[in-house]
Amino acid sequence: MASAGVDEAAAAAAAAQPRAAISHVIFDMDGLLLDTEGFYTEVQEKILARYGKVFDWSLKAKMMGKKAAESARIFVDECGLDGLLTPEQFLEERESMLQALFPSCTKLPGVLRLIHHLHANGIPMAVATGSHKRHFALKTQNHQEMFSLMHHVVMGDDPEVKAGKPSPDIFLAAMRRFEGNVEPSKCLVFEDAPSGVAAAKNAGMSAVMVPDPRLDVSYHKGADQVICSLLDFKPSEWGLPPFNE
Ligand SMILES: O=P(O)(O)OC[C@H](O)CO
Numbered sequence: 003m004a005s006a007g008v009d010e011a012a013a014a015a016a017a018a019q020p021r022a023a024i025s026h027v028i029f030d031m032d033g034l035l036l037d038t039e040g041f042y043t044e045v046q047e048k049i050l051a052r053y054g055k056v057f058d059w060s061l062k063a064k065m066m067g068k069k070a071a072e073s074a075r076i077f078v079d080e081c082g083l084d085g086l087l088t089p090e091q092f093l094e095e096r097e098s099m100l101q102a103l104f105p106s107c108t109k110l111p112g113v114l115r116l117i118h119h120l121h122a123n124g125i126p127m128a129v130a131t132g133s134h135k136r137h138f139a140l141k142t143q144n145h146q147e148m149f150s151l152m153h154h155v156v157m158g159d160d161p162e163v164k165a166g167k168p169s170p171d172i173f174l175a176a177m178r179r180f181e182g183n184v185e186p187s188k189c190l191v192f193e194d195a196p197s198g199v200a201a202a203k204n205a206g207m208s209a210v211m212v213p214d215p216r217l218d219v220s221y222h223k224g225a226d227q228v229i230c231s232l233l234d235f236k237p238s239e240w241g242l243p244p245f246n247e
């Protein structure tokens with residue numbers, strides 16, 4: 003019979019085993035690096051209120067992370083607005099409101115600490131966002147330094163991204179653009195959206211989810227790890243260099 007000391011040592015050794023041997027990191031942007039999801043919610047609530055309807059988090063869960071056209075189709079279909087509003091009209095209506103809001107977006111907690119840490123330790127990083135080029139420029143105009151630490155950025159309107167999340171296209175494109183021959187199993191994706199977590203898993207990568215607390219826990223399934231904030235992320239659990247704190 004093993005002594006308590008031996009059992010404890012075995013448990014400690016198992017706990018010290020990383021979940022994966024990660025060499026490359028891919029960040030989602032909206033709702034993960036930048037606090038922009040609230041802007042989409044605010045604008046969509048306003049549009050829906052005109053039709054006497056309420057925007058809720060089950061609809062939000064379906065739309066977030068998707069390319070604009072895909073998310074607009076979901077909005078019209080799920081809200082029963084066929085014949086009243088086309089996806090194109092929805093995108094047009096929300097555009098000026100979003101354009102006014104995006105430049106004021108802020109970074110989410112823990113973002114800078116983690117990105118500076120990974121950069122200082124030579125871990126290659128990329129961004130894979132469903133956001134298209136024009137919106138990306140508005141959102142990132144006050145965050146240039148952070149994005150300059152990324153090896154590259156892949157956006158939703160990139161020709162290699164045939165389908166939006168949950169298709170693995172965007173994460174596989176991001177992986178291929180790193181130097182060398184990188185395997186999906188070596189890539190760790192950070193995501194806030196259920197469709198983004200599914201896309202990462204469909205790409206064969208590991209996924210850490212940092213969901214909005216209003217998202218029902220049923221949407222957490224599929225993620226390899228769920229944390230409340232990037233401040234709670236422990237790099238050593240993923241074979242990455244630990245914080246020196
Ligand atoms: O979460 P992201 O960065 O993929 O962006 C997707 C949309 O632009 C917003 O949900």
Ligand SMILES: [Mg+2]
Pocket residue numbers: 030031032033034066067193194195198
């Ligand atoms: Mg996101």
